[in-house]
Amino acid sequence: MTRKTKRLRRVELATPGSSEKMMAKAAASKADMVFLDLEDAVAPKEKVAARQKIVEALKGLDWTGKTRCVRINDLQTEWAYEDIIHVVEHAHAHLDLIMIPKVMRATDVEFVDTLLTQIEKKLKTDRRIGLEVLIEEVDAMIHVEEIAKASSRLEALIYGVGDYSASQGIDLASIGGPNGYPGDIWHYGRHKITIAARSAGIDAIDGPFGNFNDAETYSEECRRARLLGMVGKWAIHPAQIDPALQAFSPKQADVDAAREMIAAYSEAERQGLGAITFKGEMIDAATVRIVRNIVEKADLIGM
Known part of the structure; x- marks a missing residue:
C-alpha cells in the first residue's frame, strides 16, 4: 500500500492547550511535531476556552519546521465534536493533523473523517487535515488492523500505554521502570501496532513515558520502540525532546x-x-x- 503524507515524527511534544505560555515554548522547541491538547492536560472547566486559545496559538505563533496537531477529547465525551468544528473552522489553514484519543474501532475514525470532509466542503478547500489515533484500550488493540486502514487521512498509530494499562488491568507500579516482568512488558503492543501500521503504509509512534527526569530509561524505551520499526516517541516535557531526536535519527x-x-x-x-x-x-x-x-x-x- 502506498504510504501517506511523509512527516518527521521522531518526537511528538505534548502541550496543554489551556496554557499560552507552554504553547509558545512548544513552537520554539526542536520537536518535529507538537500536539496542542484538549484532552487529559486540560481541566473540564477549561476545555471550551482552550479551543480558542489553541486557534490563536496556531494562527499567531511561528510554527516553521513543525507539524501542527490538536488532540481532541474522547469521542464519547460531550466536547469532541465541537473541538473539531471550532478548531478546524477557525484555523484550518494553520493545522496539519487531528489526534483522536481512545479510538475503539474503525467507525470512530470514519466519524471524524466524515466530519472533517463536511467542514472542508463548507470552507471550500482542497487542503485535507490528516489524522493520528491513539491505541489505548484493549478493544482498540483487538481491532488495530481495521483501525489502521479506516481512513485515507490516517497517518499514524500511537501506543498510549497509560490508559491502555488501566484498560488491561496493569498495575501502576509496572509503568515506567523495573517491574519484575520477564522481558519488555510493552513488547506485544508495540509489535502489534507497528505491524498494523506498516501494513497500512502509516507510521507507528511510541507513547508517553511519565518520569521526564529519568533520561536513561526514556532513551531505552525509545531504543526498544525503534528496534521494532516505530519512528518516534512522545515527549511529555521538553527535557525528553533531545533524547528522542537522538534515538530516532540515523547516524x-x-x-x-x-x-x-x-x-x-x-x-x-x-x-x-x-x-x-x-x-x-x-x-x-x-x-x-x-x-x-x-x-x-x-x-x-x-x-
Whole structure:
C-alpha cells in the first residue's frame, strides 16, 4: 500500500492547550511535531476556552519546521465534536493533523473523517487535515488492523500505554521502570501496532513515558520502540525532546553506508547480478530494502 503524507515524527511534544505560555515554548522547541491538547492536560472547566486559545496559538505563533496537531477529547465525551468544528473552522489553514484519543474501532475514525470532509466542503478547500489515533484500550488493540486502514487521512498509530494499562488491568507500579516482568512488558503492543501500521503504509509512534527526569530509561524505551520499526516517541516535557531526536535519527555514517550500498547494488542490477559482495558481506535485494528505511528517514531530516 502506498504510504501517506511523509512527516518527521521522531518526537511528538505534548502541550496543554489551556496554557499560552507552554504553547509558545512548544513552537520554539526542536520537536518535529507538537500536539496542542484538549484532552487529559486540560481541566473540564477549561476545555471550551482552550479551543480558542489553541486557534490563536496556531494562527499567531511561528510554527516553521513543525507539524501542527490538536488532540481532541474522547469521542464519547460531550466536547469532541465541537473541538473539531471550532478548531478546524477557525484555523484550518494553520493545522496539519487531528489526534483522536481512545479510538475503539474503525467507525470512530470514519466519524471524524466524515466530519472533517463536511467542514472542508463548507470552507471550500482542497487542503485535507490528516489524522493520528491513539491505541489505548484493549478493544482498540483487538481491532488495530481495521483501525489502521479506516481512513485515507490516517497517518499514524500511537501506543498510549497509560490508559491502555488501566484498560488491561496493569498495575501502576509496572509503568515506567523495573517491574519484575520477564522481558519488555510493552513488547506485544508495540509489535502489534507497528505491524498494523506498516501494513497500512502509516507510521507507528511510541507513547508517553511519565518520569521526564529519568533520561536513561526514556532513551531505552525509545531504543526498544525503534528496534521494532516505530519512528518516534512522545515527549511529555521538553527535557525528553533531545533524547528522542537522538534515538530516532540515523547516524551520518550509517546513512552514508546505506547510500553507498544502494548505489553498489543498483550498479550490480544493471550488470544482471542478483547478489553481490559489499565490503566483505553478501547483500541482495532484501538487504537493500532494509537500508532504504535509513535513507528515507535521512531524506526527511535533510541529512
